[in-house]
Amino acid sequence: MTQPATPEFLDRLDAALPPGMLRDRRPGELEDPRGRYHGQAAAIACPKTVEEVATVVRLCHEAGVGIVPLGGGTGLVLGQIAYEGPAPVVLSLERMTHIRAVYPQENMIVAEAGAILADVQNAAEEAGRLFPLSLGAEGTCRIGGNLSTNAGGLNVLRYGNARELCLGIEAVLPDGQIFHGLKRLRKDNTGYDIRNLLIGAEGTLGVITAAALRLFPRPERTAAAILVVPSPAAALELLNMAQGIAGEGISAFELISGMGLEFLAETVPDIRQPFETRPEWCVFMDLGVSGASDPDEMLATLFERAFEAGLVSDGVIAQSEAQRQEFWTLRETIPEGNKRIGSISSHDISIPLSRIAAFIPEGIERLSELGDVRVNAFGHLGDGNLHYNVFPAKGRDRSEYENIRAEVKRVVHDLVAEYDGSFSAEHGVGRLKAEDLERYGDPAKLSAMRAIKAALDPKGIMNPGAVLRG
Amino acid sequence: MTQPATPEFLDRLDAALPPGMLRDRRPGELEDPRGRYHGQAAAIACPKTVEEVATVVRLCHEAGVGIVPLGGGTGLVLGQIAYEGPAPVVLSLERMTHIRAVYPQENMIVAEAGAILADVQNAAEEAGRLFPLSLGAEGTCRIGGNLSTNAGGLNVLRYGNARELCLGIEAVLPDGQIFHGLKRLRKDNTGYDIRNLLIGAEGTLGVITAAALRLFPRPERTAAAILVVPSPAAALELLNMAQGIAGEGISAFELISGMGLEFLAETVPDIRQPFETRPEWCVFMDLGVSGASDPDEMLATLFERAFEAGLVSDGVIAQSEAQRQEFWTLRETIPEGNKRIGSISSHDISIPLSRIAAFIPEGIERLSELGDVRVNAFGHLGDGNLHYNVFPAKGRDRSEYENIRAEVKRVVHDLVAEYDGSFSAEHGVGRLKAEDLERYGDPAKLSAMRAIKAALDPKGIMNPGAVLRG
Numbered sequence: 001m002t003q004p005a006t007p008e009f010l011d012r013l014d015a016a017l018p019p020g021m022l023r024d025r026r027p028g029e030l031e032d033p034r035g036r037y038h039g040q041a042a043a044i045a046c047p048k049t050v051e052e053v054a055t056v057v058r059l060c061h062e063a064g065v066g067i068v069p070l071g072g073g074t075g076l077v078l079g080q081i082a083y084e085g086p087a088p089v090v091l092s093l094e095r096m097t098h099i100r101a102v103y104p105q106e107n108m109i110v111a112e113a114g115a116i117l118a119d120v121q122n123a124a125e126e127a128g129r130l131f132p133l134s135l136g137a138e139g140t141c142r143i144g145g146n147l148s149t150n151a152g153g154l155n156v157l158r159y160g161n162a163r164e165l166c167l168g169i170e171a172v173l174p175d176g177q178i179f180h181g182l183k184r185l186r187k188d189n190t191g192y193d194i195r196n197l198l199i200g201a202e203g204t205l206g207v208i209t210a211a212a213l214r215l216f217p218r219p220e221r222t223a224a225a226i227l228v229v230p231s232p233a234a235a236l237e238l239l240n241m242a243q244g245i246a247g248e249g250i251s252a253f254e255l256i257s258g259m260g261l262e263f264l265a266e267t268v269p270d271i272r273q274p275f276e277t278r279p280e281w282c283v284f285m286d287l288g289v290s291g292a293s294d295p296d297e298m299l300a301t302l303f304e305r306a307f308e309a310g311l312v313s314d315g316v317i318a319q320s321e322a323q324r325q326e327f328w329t330l331r332e333t334i335p336e337g338n339k340r341i342g343s344i345s346s347h348d349i350s351i352p353l354s355r356i357a358a359f360i361p362e363g364i365e366r367l368s369e370l371g372d373v374r375v376n377a378f379g380h381l382g383d384g385n386l387h388y389n390v391f392p393a394k395g396r397d398r399s400e401y402e403n404i405r406a407e408v409k410r411v412v413h414d415l416v417a418e419y420d421g422s423f424s425a426e427h428g429v430g431r432l433k434a435e436d437l438e439r440y441g442d443p444a445k446l447s448a449m450r451a452i453k454a455a456l457d458p459k460g461i462m463n464p465g466a467v468l469r470g
Numbered sequence: 471m472t473q474p475a476t477p478e479f480l481d482r483l484d485a486a487l488p489p490g491m492l493r494d495r496r497p498g499e500l501e502d503p504r505g506r507y508h509g510q511a512a513a514i515a516c517p518k519t520v521e522e523v524a525t526v527v528r529l530c531h532e533a534g535v536g537i538v539p540l541g542g543g544t545g546l547v548l549g550q551i552a553y554e555g556p557a558p559v560v561l562s563l564e565r566m567t568h569i570r571a572v573y574p575q576e577n578m579i580v581a582e583a584g585a586i587l588a589d590v591q592n593a594a595e596e597a598g599r600l601f602p603l604s605l606g607a608e609g610t611c612r613i614g615g616n617l618s619t620n621a622g623g624l625n626v627l628r629y630g631n632a633r634e635l636c637l638g639i640e641a642v643l644p645d646g647q648i649f650h651g652l653k654r655l656r657k658d659n660t661g662y663d664i665r666n667l668l669i670g671a672e673g674t675l676g677v678i679t680a681a682a683l684r685l686f687p688r689p690e691r692t693a694a695a696i697l698v699v700p701s702p703a704a705a706l707e708l709l710n711m712a713q714g715i716a717g718e719g720i721s722a723f724e725l726i727s728g729m730g731l732e733f734l735a736e737t738v739p740d741i742r743q744p745f746e747t748r749p750e751w752c753v754f755m756d757l758g759v760s761g762a763s764d765p766d767e768m769l770a771t772l773f774e775r776a777f778e779a780g781l782v783s784d785g786v787i788a789q790s791e792a793q794r795q796e797f798w799t800l801r802e803t804i805p806e807g808n809k810r811i812g813s814i815s816s817h818d819i820s821i822p823l824s825r826i827a828a829f830i831p832e833g834i835e836r837l838s839e840l841g842d843v844r845v846n847a848f849g850h851l852g853d854g855n856l857h858y859n860v861f862p863a864k865g866r867d868r869s870e871y872e873n874i875r876a877e878v879k880r881v882v883h884d885l886v887a888e889y890d891g892s893f894s895a896e897h898g899v900g901r902l903k904a905e906d907l908e909r910y911g912d913p914a915k916l917s918a919m920r921a922i923k924a925a926l927d928p929k930g931i932m933n934p935g936a937v938l939r940g
Contacts, residue, residue, distance in 0.1 A: 103822070105824045107823075173917075183890065185890075186854055187626065187855045189622075189895065189896055189898045191911060191919050191937060192919045194915050197662060197667055197922075200663050219717065237575075247687060247718070249718075249760075289763075292763060298762045350656065352655065380657075383657050420655075422655050422658035425657040429659070448662075449662045452926070456918060467662075
């Protein structure tokens with residue numbers, strides 16, 4: 001258990017930092033994006049340099065006071081919301097937003113942890129390069145938080161998740177030591193992979209303060225399509241066929257369900273529906289290739305072959321960049337439609353690719369035993385990552401389902417475990433899923449995690465209660 | 471310090487395993503490939519299952535006896551050669567060679583740690599897929615060793631190193647617990663990244679017993695060229711230009727020095743030289759693309775543009791698959807040429823891409839102050855990974871340079887540190903570079919590594935003396 005941050009401790013902290021580094025919380029800050037939990041903060045520290053971060057951590061370490069690192073605050077699993085225990089010092093990276101350097105020839109950018117994801121994308125674009133991490137919250141979330149949660153998003157199929165985009169980090173360890181690991185090297189086999197240990201640790205093993213990130217050539221030509229498929233199984237066969245034709249050129253391959261389209265029609269009617277008759281399943285596919293290839297020709301070839309093979313029955317190929325953006329908007333508005341309908345329970349799961357097609361209906365069947373519900377299964381099919389969200393029957397409200405909410409989650413996560421899947425594909429564990437981790441995690445992995453946590457953070461000050469409960 | 475394996479202990483171990491699981495060492499086994507060190511073994515255990523591996527580890531853990539995991543024995547940094555301290559139990563994965571499953575639709579293969587790399591490649595090919603890890607020792611090395619050292623090789627530019635090709639592992643932790651982490655998931659954000667901690671730990675944190683590995687579509691069309699460039703700087707510009715034209719289609723981009731060609735001409739004269747006049751620098755480039763693209767056209771476009779820009783002065787584009795293989799053979803015979811000349815000291819280094827061009831001559835200049843030497847700098851330029859090997863002047867023998875060998879290594883590694891590079895890009899630390907790690911490693915990283923080692927392996931039984939010295 002951590003110690004309370006006494007007024008004396010806060011005075012000491014204030015005195016050890018340049019003036020104005022501690023601030024009060026702002027209205028609405030540290031609220032769970034889903035509105036259920038409220039975070040505590042004895043103070044919010046906003047250091048400007050890694051040395052100042054180290055000062056905060058060292059003082060908290062000495063006093064046994066908890067630290068909750070804060071990026072953009074958009075995390076969905078309460079990793080940034082310490083709602084129990086003594087109020088911690090919240091360490092916000094909001095002032096460490098500098099893009100330290102861009103190396104176009106190396107395809108590399110070095111950004112401080114507080115840089116907004118969209119700003120990193122823009123800095124890359126100004127250098128004629130692509131930083132491919134892309135997700136709904138990109139205008140608000142910060143790169144340090146993206147790394148701490150190993151964020152996924154829309155381009156993982158082609159470019160990997162946050163972990164794969166990061167070649168080096170600078171971080172402050174739980175005792176206040178600075179890890180100078182900001183290497184711009186693609187290959188560096190000199191000891192244990194401390195970088196990847198901190199990535200995805202959700203601030204429980206230290207504070208990431210800067211990162212060296214990979215950039216990519218910007219695809220010169222793009223093309224996009226929405227294709228109607230008879231089933232998720234057909235969608236996967238289509239993906240294999242598409243990879244044979246377009247190789248690594250497939251930037252996104254997203255499953256969209258008829259249910260998702262129906263929710264949009266109901267709640268966001270100004271979004272143009274791609275088909276007059278609403279299909280049960282379709283996929284959105286985005287291609288980006290180098291100048292010597294023709295992505296429209298690739299899509300045309302794919303459509304022809306897939307149609308013949310019965311994998312596709314209808315489709316729209318974007319005729320302009322505007323139409324391609326319209327497809328993206330459709331895909332990216334699905335979560336808004338879900339929000340307006342109001343889910344009983346949402347699940348960010350992954351399943352081995354070849355078992356997804358069986359998983360989707362089996363989940364629906366098991367859930368139907370609990371009550372009259374609707375399922376919107378959609379998302380990053382190419383990665384095996386589904387957002388498997390459960391909603392009230394038409395005309396009913398989520399409040400009527402409060403009594404089965406826990407059971408709904410349990411049924412979905414139990415089935416995920418049976419299918420060798422993951423109960424958290426891209427959102428992380430935080431505090432929301434710490435119990436799931438205990439229930440579904442491999443015992444040897446959990447025991448190794450606890451040993452590492454105790455070794456690096458013996459006082460348990462780093463993001464207490466997140467990932468591993470005390 | 472570990473305990474000696476007494477005859478009583480070996481009897482107990484023998485009795486705990488099915489018959490025939492312990493064997494004596496074979497002649498020539500456990501010898502350093504470079505012939506300088508000799509490994510010890512109290513016994514060689516050859517378990518067939520992960521449970522048997524766990525039995526060996528548990529008994530060694532109880533008795534404090536050291537364990538050295540053994541794959542194909544091809545490692546170059548003495549990770550498998552315990553030449554000091556009490557003779558350990560060598561745990562050979564030679565009987566765990568099973569390909570457990572291939573999932574073509576998932577682009578995934580599950581192999582036991584003892585599977586020979588070439589056998590994994592072949593199993594992938596039989597399923598119409600590519601397992602891209604490729605290196606000189608592929609006919610002998612085992613996939614568990616590749617993962618433990620995070621092997622690199624020839625296709626890292628496009629497909630990543632061993633770490634990036636692995637989605638899940640099964641392993642035995644130092645206390646004998648089995649980590650069941652054989653997930654076939656591209657996304658799984660449920661706790662600390664134990665997989666990547668074991669990958670690259672060179673057997674010091676546990677024994678990898680099986681892995682779920684990524685497969686890729688086989689490129690349908692390939693093309694290759696050797697292009698003469700005026701300098702390494704021009705080679706890097708050429709790489710950028712090539713990425714603009716061929717995107718991710720570039721499978722290999724290798725720097726070849728005139729020195730390397732000269733060594734081949736001297737020692738392997740039956741290798742056909744690509745140019746009549748030996749150039750100072752050239753690059754070997756291999757492309758593999760999907761059916762809808764034309765790699766020969768890409769190369770022709772690249773050659774034309776690069777020639778105009780002064781980045782390329784001459785070149786040969788392979789006119790047949792046979793000629794492409796001839797280029798590959800040329801590239802892959804360079805190490806043999808080096809061996810026949812006999813290096814004073816070899817260095818597997820990486821440098822931030824944009825600094826390589828300055829590094830190469832500065833290193834040569836500094837080395838020339840030590841004596842009359844020749845440098846062959848070659849290798850995976852696209853990854854920033856050079857094999858920077860130092861040789862005697864023409865007509866002289868390496869034995870004449872014994873007195874400056876340590877200094878040569880120091881000069882190269884000091885310069886690498888000045889350039890923010892790595893003293894071990896792909897070979898690992900083992901026992902050979904444990905001192906370099908202490909000298910050049912980030913202090914906070916070293917302290918975290920030591921804390922993790924002590925937490926997971928409190929008795930220090932796993933590959934004692936490797937990576938971290940006692």
